[in-house]
Amino acid sequence: MRQLRILFSLGIVWALIGQAAGAAAGLFLVRAIRAAANLPPSAEAELVIAAMFSVFGSLLFSGVLTDWLKWCVGIETPLRHGDPDGLPAWTRYFSVDYNHKVIGIQYGVTSIIVLLVGGILAIIFRLELSWPGEQFLTPESYNTIFSAHGIIMIASILLGVGAMVNYLVPMMIGASDMAFPRLNAFSYWIAIPSAILIMAGMVIGDGWETGWVGYPPLSTIDGSPLGTQLFILGFYFNGFSSIAGAINLLVTVMIMRAKGMSLWRMPIFVWAAIATSLIQFTATQTVGAAQLMVTTQRVLKLGFFDPTFSNGLGWPAGDPILYQHLFWFYSHPVVYVFVLPGLGIISELLPVYSRKPLFGYKWVALSSLGIALVGFLVWAHHMFTSGMADVLRIPFMLATLLVAIPTGVKFFSWVGTIWGGKVTFETPMLFVLGAISVFLIGGLTGPILGTIPTDLHLHDSYWVVGHFHATMFGGFVFPFFAAIYYWYPKITGHMYNERLGKIHFWLMTPGFWLMSLGQMQVGIWGMRRRIYDYDPALGIEFTHALITLSALIIGWSVLIMIYNLITSSRTERVAAINPWGSRSPEWQVPSPLPEFNYYRPFEVVGEPYDYGVPGSVYVRDVPAAGD
Template structure:
């Protein structure tokens, strides 16, 4: 009976006369699907769930720090909270969220029908859930306590089971990341529509090219370090254990050889996003296309030779510290080039202050602060002074929260109409932005001062004279926690009931906007032919010819 009911009601919908494009059924988003758009959404939604978990851990950490005494959780649990918070946010939120954006956008932006290796792509995604489960599980079984850096010998002494799970979780997510990078690189280099030369690519693709290079060179070295660490932990060898004659500093070198580039793996895709969002909503061609494109490559090259600035206090010899100090400071140059390019694009533009643009502007504002404190930390004498204090915590959150998370939000608001075919609610978006921006600065700005005053990081217990600033930060963290609610509501409600989006609601010129919203299963009815650059806004002849292409594409259906 129920069956017949369903078939009669669904029959008219099954063959709608007006449905122009082939789409997946809702349940196919939960399966091993090889469509890059499905995989992109899977990455984004999964990583956002881990963002909420990581955020809950952060809220617990800040609640504990609201008072100087460790009275909410035991110090051991506190160590577990901060270890999990860092690891989840890095390996299960920002890195896979970047992979999700890249998956959804790269083939659409370069006019391809899918990624170069669709099956491998799906395999890479499906490694994320088990990796995340292992990590969450590790918290409950002898939680790892050595922080996301997991330095031996500390990591060999605390929570053996949890540490083992932690290592295997990271090996899995690292493999996933490598397979993703391999796919992005091949797709960008080999699958562009014939009319698109490298210098016609959207800047997001340049950023992903640079990111993929870093992933492929850096991540395997982390895997090597983790394999040796696993031997120390589980087989009783002593590679990194000084009591057995090993050298813990070797671990630090291997770890940071990946984990410094990882900072760029986490922020370069979002640099790409900002380069897309700003010209569209300022209605101006991007300033210095080639400078922004090549600065991504410069960042990824320099990013590989700066790692030991994390180890200025690990007995690194003076001449080596000098080398790493200079290379680290040089990275500010290509980064500055990008920021200059974005500001020059905004200059004199017709700026629409909508949610994607607000997050992009917020990104620039807070990332610059993180960049400046980064240059301060690059300087050896200053770094030795504030090493392992809250100044470092403030810096990295300005870069990773103010940079990466603002960038991811900008991307979601910007591409939501393309991904779901519906518009997001604008007032809610603005509420979300204001809460995030205020909460972010309230949480992390006081940490600069805490660090300069000498408050150590990674401790549940602190001197009572730091109480006020810590309480400000805790209030900020609660504002941040609340700020996710309007976003969550907005995303879920808009996805189901939002206003239908047209093909190109922002009147953008890149190829992903020249197909239906959401794009049909193989992206384009007819593969597009480039007649205009990706950012030729305000150039009349170009927008006309782009209209022609669009008309030709829809006309042939």
């Protein structure tokens, strides 16, 4: 009985019920209206309205809107915080909670779960590609699975970025929470139904086959599977999460920094979070517009991207390439949303394990902003072979190459940080080094795609697949894992298992090198992207088998990490307050942190990374006037 009561107190359970109820309500509503108006039933319209209602139902039932709805009718609501009354403490992690650390953990755990789903999909289609010929998938199911792998991994990365930014930024700047705690919870709770929509797209309505980019006309043409629509709406609603989260973060950093924390004294990760949020709260709107246009084209036949229209009066038709511009105006900068926080983690952790200041703090900070800003001017390099106007190709090629410069600053600064230090190699540091090595591969294989003549060969080949997997792993996955291991003692109060952590690293890193370098090799030899089967005459069978093998190794190594994280909080020793000897404020107080992060407000009195200066401190408690 009690178990049942606890189960039905959980926000996540209600979110799922609400999503189902919303979907049913939407479906019923459309059927009823169309029946009343004597219209034929339309699966497409039913699906769109059901999906929209399902998101709203999920939000409503989970309880994340409750406070706002009360405000609408003039009821004031105190900000709820602390453990829930009459329920076990763990239940707050499964319900709407306004504490940024709880939300951070919710983001993180969801990210890893979604990562596993995406990883399983990857392994399924990697097995299909191990040998030429048809294995066990149909071409259509292959298309659905690789498309879902792409977008689900992106959802996972966005959740992971949300986890790091939410958990770390308020803690690092000495705030007790984010500026808008309810909006913060909203950002998380809308990501859940949108992720579910995307996954539902795989099973409802024959999946979809457009890849994660969803280019029209393939995504809008008559007879394209209904799953496409669910994927597009899931993508769209996930944008709300990005925009709300980014605005929240920017306001938090602008007004809630501790006393004395000037911009140049912020931990470097905060700079990365700012750069990330600047991209997220602006560019996301354009891809939202694009997805809405695709939806209206599918449902209401608005011909934004339909080139076939003609009424004999010379009225203009739509343009499929326009979608690509709108899409990449977001989707290129968003790549920097994925990697900038990770690069921030690298810059944050290297000084701690090298016992030396971050080399060129201001340059590293500005390089994040530089990457973010240049990132807005390079989107069309995804379209060098698309048939867009020739005059556009050249400026975009030059702008694209410029990205190399701030990225280079980061690499050289990392080397400069290590030189002259006293380096140790705990698991987080290993992952930081792994990240640098992998991101180096990803970064160096970029300029060859940036110069158009060479891109004409490599575009839409597996070279691109290898390149972006290296940037994603080096810029996000490795640093994310480093961050998890690094802050694990702060989050749980226990140490992780160092041996398992090292096994994880030594499986995953060589596995990844093999996978990524192999993908680039088959690409340069002529392997096209997004194909279900390949011509054995290309001579790429052996490499493909190796890629599949390394994907399996990576998969197993992540399982080891998850086992480590789950068991260590019970079996491993209690961690010291500051096991890494960090200068950052969160490590100066016992773990785990209290509800409002610090027992006393602190003020910043030194530089964040002044390792090697005896007696210098970064923060100290503000002397209380009353005490």
